[in-house]
Amino acid sequence: MSDAPAMRPAPRTPALAGRVKAALVLFVLFALMPPLASALNDPFYVLIGTRILAYAIAAMALDLILGFGALVSFGHAAYLGFGAYAVAILSSYGIDDLFLQIAAGIVMSAGFALITGAISLRTQGVYFIMITLAFGQMAFFFFISLSAYGGDDGYSLSQRSGVLGTDLLGSDYGLYYTTLALLIAVFVLCNRIVNSRFGRVFTGIRENRTRMEAVGYAPFRFQLTAFVISACLTSVAGVLLANQAQFVSPAFMSWHRSGELIVMVVLGGVGTLTGGIVGAVVALLLEEWLGMLTHHWPLLFGTFLVLMVLFSPRGITGLIERLGIGRGRR
Amino acid sequence: QDVPASANDDVLKIGLIYTLSGPPAALGVQARDGFMLAAERIGEIGGMETEIIVVDDEGRPDLAADKARELVQRENVDFVVGPIFSNILMAIHQPVTSTGTILISTNAGTSNFAGAECNPNFFTTSYQNDQNHEVMGAYAEQQGYQNVFLMVPNYQAGKDSVAGFKNSYTGNVAGEVYTELGQLDFSSELAQIAAFQPDALFTFMPGGMGVNLVKQYSQAGLTSIPFLSAFTVDETTLPATQEAAVGLLGGANWAPDMDNEANRTFVSAYIEKYDSVPGTYAMQAYDAAQLIDSAVRKTGGDLTDRDALRAAITEADFDSPRGDFSFGANNYPVQDFYLVEAVKRDDGYYGTSVKEKIFDDYVDNYADQCAMQ
Amino acid sequence: MTSLSVQNLSKNFGALKVTDDVSLEVASGEIHAVIGPNGAGKTTLIAQLSGQLRSDAGRVLVGGEDISQLSMPDRVGRGLARSFQITCVLPGFTALENVAVAVQARSGSSFRFFGRVAEEEALNAAALRALEEAGLGDRAHVRASSLSHGEHRRLELAIALATEPKVLLLDEPLAGVGGEDAEAFIDRLKRFKGRFTMVLIEHDMEAVFALADRVSVLVYGRIIATGTPEAIRSDPEVRAAYLGEEEEEVA
């Protein structure tokens, strides 16, 4: 019994190797989707695809702190909103470069996350969930009262952002592939972070805070850093969503949206990064597809969620791994 | 402008986009039912084989934008009809109208699209959002009220409502209270009203908020203070408030008891089919179907000539249950507005009833900012 | 030279005086045992020394520097490490990772976001060394949550060792370690003698008398006696309050 594991050689890349492979497969599939859609004479799916990929970015960014740090932020939609409003506000001043807008979204998000994160991190567990909700709602109500950008009614964008002076995003394909590229970049970044020194400490704090303090780490600094990183990455998704919908409204920031992000992560599989992507894809596609089948799609979708929890505790990635497709046990 | 691909086949395709799930669904459901009722009565709309696609925007603007694009780009519809809510309209307006497809709003009528951003592909069969509030302002003015208490939810439409009311009311404002969106309990506000004893209350509380307010208003024994409202006491909320709402006043462009042939047909058919009294939302969607029918017939089923089609729509050649109906230069209606009162009808249902006409052939305040003259 | 100096430390929980004006000098390289009845305040004392609990009064000095106002992580940075009486490890990490993360705390910045930490040989080697010193080398790649109770106790020690402390506070390291394993454990601790200063809390008198240079007896938050093991063993007050007759057999 106990001898067997002891004799095993050190697993060099234990946790994520399988999942990185799974993610690669996903990315290839994503890249092939648009040609397929146009071959099927259904280019419209490219637009839906863009929305899904943008949510995948947000879900993955949330998983970074939720899965690896047990920081369940229930206010992450605020950062989607910051990204989206960065587009609206800058473009109303005639600044429509994507990168400048992303930078602006990141700056806004980093500032907000730094302040609210520092306060929120005094609390833990469910209290953290609720205090992040509180800050998310404050941001939400702030933008509702922002009459200059339509308040509650939102603000519609006359055109998409430019990329270094080109109109790359003007075509749906350009927007799709830009989103995909950013998704991959964010994935690589997150993957590096969780496997780094920083990531190990951050995960350790999730596992046992007191123990980490007792070996000399001050949890606050690590958690706050991760919180800010996650917020910034989420705002990138917001910039893309604004371009996809060509419309910005506080609805991007409501707590429902924060809740949906959490649902995506948990559905996909917490603490796996790939899970965030899978969760976003499955949740949004299923919604789309069930919506076509019946007007009462929430009934089916809800049933699906319940069944997933009851029969596959580690989400979809857990299910896939159990079926032996992406072997990488953790 | 390009002619949409759809225009070339001989099927008339119409996409309905309404909020059909969640708490605010009651309005969208009425609108859809109203449209479908008309479609059923007409049979082949515009004399063409008709296909109607109904989609639910779930009250989410970003989703609505996608759904609208799906209707236009994937389903190649000729008309998009809807939505109920202004934020949804803001989100779908550009995706629909920029492709040359015609968008007919059956409820939301925001000021920007009435004014500076008016668009030849955008029509509305309802009103400009402020108008019902203006009706109540004018009524308060006419009654000589000197001290009106204003209470609206704290969001864009609420603020617009106060602005609309003040547009035609010049008296004093006893108090101006912005309640939380979705507020349950108004006891604190009602206490203020009781303390101020204003000449009247003006409020705009759509949906469940309105039901709560109306019930609590009568429970608090405030019925002696006139209750003026818009979008608060109507056929979507009366089944819930019932007796508590009777006698409360509102501003509207129509009421189900209006005395004309078209209206009698509409209302009785609706009641028969859905076992409830239709509200404005149903009527306006019903008219949208009639409008499309009349316009397409005029063009003889030729959907490729967009200019002709638009011109035909502008003529608005159909019998609206509300009587006079025509389009202004900004494609918003020019119509009459009434003071309505909640009553228990002879057939046992609750509904609104016309009390008096306030505005005749009323043009909205933004029309002159529209460049399409 | 004094390595750890505790001056007039106090702590109350409500009306309860858990630490009552405790002073203690521990020389560099010394193993100083603290014994006393259950609930005497030993763990509380450790918690105060390590900064987990804030003291109501008194000072703690390490190597002459006053660390009373520092947080727990900062005290670790000053060379003060502890183990826990009630197992406190990272359950989802392997034993090796548990220790490596402690090594990492002492070697370079942890704000590195890109390099793969699992491939840092220096960390792994040091961690493995600490595991072997604690007698857990063969379980390095087992998840901590799958270790048995006795194995957890060793992991506690390995983690404490890996922080390379100047002063090591051990709270009942031997609890749950049985038989020959316990003897080997005592031997190991003996070998650490001189490498760093140790404050040892134990109810295993065999271990205390085998290891300690000096022993303090804590009863109801007060130190009632300090002295060599021999002196303590024969102190009648200590026998009455703590040791009882079982001790006679061991002696």
Place this chain on the structure above:
Amino acid sequence: MMNLFVLQLLNGVQLGVLLFLIAAGLTLVFGIMDVINLAHGVLYMVGAYLIATFAALTGSFWWGLLLMLPAAVVVGLLIEVVIIRRLYARSHLDQVLATFGLVMIASELVEIVWGTSPLSVPMPEMLSGSVPLMGPLRYPVYRIAVILAGLAVAAGLYVVVNHTRIGMLLRAGATNRMMVSALGVDINKLFAIVFTLGAVLACLAGALVAPILSVDTGMGESVLILAFVVVVIGGIGSIKGAFLGALLVAVVDTLGGVFGPFLLRSLLDPAAAGQMGRVLAPMLVYILMAVILFARPAGLFGRRA
């Protein structure tokens, strides 16, 4: 002004009791059994719909209430046995996901069964009308009855949780089910009973507020967050905390909404004050929660885990 202040205070207290009534079941299930049940709001809504249906059928509020109770027991038990039972040992996130699914299912079912238009429950004859208070101000009798009901529920829960074996076992079971079971208690049965009790409380809250508030498909959702806020402000697992938390939220919300603008006006010019007030008002509850959690990270009466 003074009169108004007192009255508003009373209104705040009344709203607080109402909130507590709604949050009571949540405290029980979330605070003590440690199950995050997002479906609490749905149960509250179901209670309201049930009484609306039964009251319409029987023509009497009281019969409606009486019939609602066994129906609520059935609903609660069903949910426990089919879904919740399997979630006790799972993480909060799993509970969130499953009960989120449950919310979707239940809301849709309610929509299918009862449609989307709001329903109404007539006020019982006995409790309608209002009593004079001060000057022209009056107070509805039904609300006084609601306050009494809330106080009764609070007292009952407090006793059950803090002074009975059941309460002890519940608190023990929430942290260590296995151990409670190993010491001879059929924890499954116990939790089933208590979850059902929580569900009945939620339904009861819905039924009691139905004559005041509209019965519509959105009522559960708007209340859910507020109920969580109340529980968290009070400190998870504390009945006393939830009760005071509810009062605090309600009083701050009520008084802040009324007197906040006055306060702002003394600091800013009227236009800016009005603008500012409108921005801040909806945030008030959230600001309150953030401030309390900042000062006391585990709520007013919570214990830090």
Place this chain on the structure above:
Amino acid sequence: MLEVSGLEAAYGESRILFGIDLSVGPGEVVTLLGRNGMGKTTTVKSIFGLLRPRGGQVRVEGQDLTGAEPHRMALAGLGLVPEGRQVFPTLNVEENLRATARPGKWTLNRIYELFPRLEERRRNMGTQLSGGEQQMLAIGRALMTNPRLMVLDEATEGLAPLIRADIWACLARLKAEGEAILVIDKNVDALTRFADRHVVIEKGRVVWTGTTAEILATPDVKDRFLHV
């Protein structure tokens, strides 16, 4: 009283127990010995149904309770002092004792007599106790269920020598009162003073069983399996 035969158990895919046989007669004291990580606690968990056995049988007074829910074992007369104390953190001392109590000769007062320390701390929460106090509480809690067979997994860990001696005295008294006891402890010498029989396990298998007399007569048992 308790009969275990061929008990097998595993955590996920790693098998820990490979057929444990052991029995405790009425009024008998049996020890379970073995080095760290050999499967003692796993055996206890499998007996109690805290871990579902993969094979074998657990019988209490002839009744087959293999894999039954834990509370049925307890109701059948087994009382558990678990490894690692596991007191209820959100209950105070007195509530910890009372919550799962069943009527019998052990009452709150007798527990407080046995552990005066607990009475002094009766209003403290479970986590606000010292390690040793928690251990006393765990023992007291099990006694309060008035079992006919006590199972103690490292019950004297972290107790001061004086208290430890009290526990041994208490167990001896229990035995005198006719109660059966299954005990795991590292103080083998103390155990041999009052235990009747001993079971030694190694890597999930029983490698030696015998009476106290036999274990004292064959010192190499300790050397071979326990290295004492």
